[in-house]
Amino acid sequence: MKLYQMVVKDVIRRKKRVLYASLGVVIGVTTIVAVLTIALAAEANIYGQIEKYGANLMVMPAISDIDIGLGGLSLGTLAIGENYISEDKLPEIRRITDGKIREALGIEDEGNIATIAPKLYMNTKVNGTSVIVVGVDPQEEHKLKTWWRVSEGRYLEGPDKALVGATAAELLELNVGDTITLNGREITITGILEETGSNEDYQVFVPIETAQKAFNKEGLVSSIDVRALCSACPTADIASSINENIPGVRAVAVKQIAETEMGMMEKISKFLLALAGITLAVGCFGVVNTMMTSVHERIKDIGIMKAVGASRNQIIKIFLYEAIIIGVAGGFFGYVAGTLLAYIVGPLVFKGVAVTYVPQYFLPSLVLATFIAVIATVYPAFRASKIKVADSFRSL
Amino acid sequence: MLEIKNISKIYGEGPAKVVALNNVSLRVNEGDFIAIMGPSGSGKSTLLNIIGGLDYPSRGEVILDGERIDNLGENDFVDIRRGEIAYVFQEYHLLSSLTALENVMLPLTFCGAEKGEEQALEILRRVGLAGRAEHKPSQLSGGEQQRVAIARALVNSPSLILADEPTGNMDQKMGREILDLFHQLNKDGRSIIMVTHAPEIAKQAKEIIVLQDGQIVDKISQQGGEQ
Ligand SMILES: Nc1ncnc2c1ncn2[C@@H]1O[C@H](COP(=O)(O)OP(=O)(O)OP(=O)(O)O)[C@@H](O)[C@H]1O
Numbered sequence: 001m002k003l004y005q006m007v008v009k010d011v012i013r014r015k016k017r018v019l020y021a022s023l024g025v026v027i028g029v030t031t032i033v034a035v036l037t038i039a040l041a042a043e044a045n046i047y048g049q050i051e052k053y054g055a056n057l058m059v060m061p062a063i064s065d066i067d068i069g070l071g072g073l074s075l076g077t078l079a080i081g082e083n084y085i086s087e088d089k090l091p092e093i094r095r096i097t098d099g100k101i102r103e104a105l106g107i108e109d110e111g112n113i114a115t116i117a118p119k120l121y122m123n124t125k126v127n128g129t130s131v132i133v134v135g136v137d138p139q140e141e142h143k144l145k146t147w148w149r150v151s152e153g154r155y156l157e158g159p160d161k162a163l164v165g166a167t168a169a170e171l172l173e174l175n176v177g178d179t180i181t182l183n184g185r186e187i188t189i190t191g192i193l194e195e196t197g198s199n200e201d202y203q204v205f206v207p208i209e210t211a212q213k214a215f216n217k218e219g220l221v222s223s224i225d226v227r228a229l230c231s232a233c234p235t236a237d238i239a240s241s242i243n244e245n246i247p248g249v250r251a252v253a254v255k256q257i258a259e260t261e262m263g264m265m266e267k268i269s270k271f272l273l274a275l276a277g278i279t280l281a282v283g284c285f286g287v288v289n290t291m292m293t294s295v296h297e298r299i300k301d302i303g304i305m306k307a308v309g310a311s312r313n314q315i316i317k318i319f320l321y322e323a324i325i326i327g328v329a330g331g332f333f334g335y336v337a338g339t340l341l342a343y344i345v346g347p348l349v350f351k352g353v354a355v356t357y358v359p360q361y362f363l364p365s366l367v368l369a370t371f372i373a374v375i376a377t378v379y380p381a382f383r384a385s386k387i388k389v390a391d392s393f394r395s396l
Numbered sequence: 397m398l399e400i401k402n403i404s405k406i407y408g409e410g411p412a413k414v415v416a417l418n419n420v421s422l423r424v425n426e427g428d429f430i431a432i433m434g435p436s437g438s439g440k441s442t443l444l445n446i447i448g449g450l451d452y453p454s455r456g457e458v459i460l461d462g463e464r465i466d467n468l469g470e471n472d473f474v475d476i477r478r479g480e481i482a483y484v485f486q487e488y489h490l491l492s493s494l495t496a497l498e499n500v501m502l503p504l505t506f507c508g509a510e511k512g513e514e515q516a517l518e519i520l521r522r523v524g525l526a527g528r529a530e531h532k533p534s535q536l537s538g539g540e541q542q543r544v545a546i547a548r549a550l551v552n553s554p555s556l557i558l559a560d561e562p563t564g565n566m567d568q569k570m571g572r573e574i575l576d577l578f579h580q581l582n583k584d585g586r587s588i589i590m591v592t593h594a595p596e597i598a599k600q601a602k603e604i605i606v607l608q609d610g611q612i613v614d615k616i617s618q619q620g621g622e623q
């Protein structure tokens with residue numbers, strides 16, 4: 001019989017005791033995996049929402065809002081400057097944006113990289129009801145609004161056609177094929193959007209040229225959404241470069257806006273990570289505690305083994321093997337239990353968060369559990385193996 | 397082969413102080429068969445522990461084959477325990493999660509032997525427990541556990557066997573068989589020190605040492621012992 005064979009047999013026979021000893025490992029790993037899995041899902045949720053903003057960058061006319069106030073008393077704001085951006089600034093914006101992205105990613109591709117979607121907002125009456133008509137570049141807008149789904153009809157595809165938001169269609173009782181007049185211009189409804197949950201639901205989308213002609217705003221746009229399709233894109237850098245080089249416009253990185261709005265979620269995520277850290281510490285402590293107890297309970301056995309010829313190395317090896325078995329088993333069950341726990345608790349903590357299991361946590365769970373189990377076992381076993389045999393018999 | 401010189405063992409301090417051994421000296425030669433007798437608490441187990449290096453004496457020297465072993469660290473005893481000295485504990489001290497056979501194989505496992513099952517089974521047969529090889533200590537009677545403990549002590553062919561009341565929990569017939577086994581081992585050249593309460597068992601040793609209050613009060617030599 002080899003030493004490891006003896007340990008394996010022993011562990012199998014002392015199932016209950018070993019299971020009890022591994023309970024600390026299981027609980028520790030379970031909590032850590034659960035908290036981290038939930039935190040990751042919540043974080044994914046936050047970034048998902050930021051993504052939903054579509055654009056990374058918004059370019060607006062350089063209007064300065066000047067607060068008119070007397071002392072602490074605000075009397076409202078006064079807009080100064082132009083209300084529109086000239087269309088011929090678009091190529092310049094594209095040049096700057098694509099240039100910065102190329103620089104950041106180190107690519108030399110000649111084609112267009114960023115999505116640049118100009119918009120012309122007009123407040124008008126349709127069938128006697130006030131609505132916002134948005135002139136868009138159909139192709140660029142389609143790339144930007146990845147979440148748009150057309151529920152009826154088709155997406156925008158030609159002049160004098162309109163795509164209507166879900167709520168607007170309902171309020172104005174519009175169907176595919178109906179015609180509306182915008183400032184005297186006849187427009188055919190060719191599509192209705194599914195509900196998006198944002199103010200797009202209340203808007204009517206037409207090709208930008210149609211809007212410009214209808215409202216006599218040829219060559220003008222209200223704002224430009226810029227989307228750089230990469231997470232490493234230097235949006236803040238692009239924004240400041242646009243602000244420096246193109247007069248009359250103001251570019252803002254949306255991420256900054258979004259992040260402040262998501263501040264709360266971010267705080268919660270940070271809190272969760274802190275919680276995971278604390279759990280880790282507490283979990284480790286629990287593991288160390290149970291493992292040390294289980295070694296302590298076996299001091300007499302250590303004495304017996306030494307009395308029949310075990311060296312200190314062999315004693316330590318016995319506990320090392322056992323700790324590895326406990327660590328791997330505890331890590332495995334802890335990962336499974338933690339993931340299940342995340343599935344149950346995650347949606348209770350964050351409404352609408354879709355928890356998914358994280359396979360990348362599996363190996364670290366095993367490694368961490370084994371590492372802690374080994375440390376927590378081998379050290380007390382090492383100390384216990386120093387005790388004189390007669391003293392170890394007396395210890396219980 | 398083994399000599400103890402002026403050994404004292406004191407447990408505790410102050411009012412809880414117990415002098416378990418008081419200036420005890422003893423020589424054990426190759427082929428000796430010594431019985432230690434004495435009332436309960438007279439220090440018999442303590443003496444055996446110190447002879448075998450399981451416990452440190454408070455004073456005095458233990459010399460094995462010309463070298464002091466009373467001041468050795470735990471690791472230095474490994475070789476002594478793997479063949480020189482073996483113990484049979486008064487409380488058996490078997491590992492409860494292992495079977496009788498595995499308990500007997502334990503010393504071989506620690507010596508690095510890959511097998512040893514046949515060897516262990518043979519010894520179990522000699523103590524009359526071949527049929528109990530797969531039983532756990534909790535499934536064995538006191539006498540049976542004692543015999544497993546004896547088998548475990550013998551499996552490594554030690555040159556000195558220290559046995560603390562090895563027949564204490566056995567009926568007369570079984571006790572006699574174990575004693576015959578000890579005689580056999582003694583004839584093969586192994587030295588035996590055995591603690592016992594029973595005079596009829598002590599009579600079979602070559603020498604009887606009587607302990608009282610931690611001191612040797614009598615040494616009786618019995619040529620060859622009674623058979
Ligand atoms: N760990 C200890 N701490 C304090 N006193 C002890 C300890 N071990 C033994 N003693 C004391 O030392 C004395 C000798 O004990 P020992 O076990 O050697 O007696 P013994 O002769 O083997 O007795 P028995 O026949 O009952 O086994 C006893 O008075 C006992 O109370």
Ligand SMILES: [Mg+2]
Binds near residue numbers: 440441442
């Ligand atoms: Mg005793």
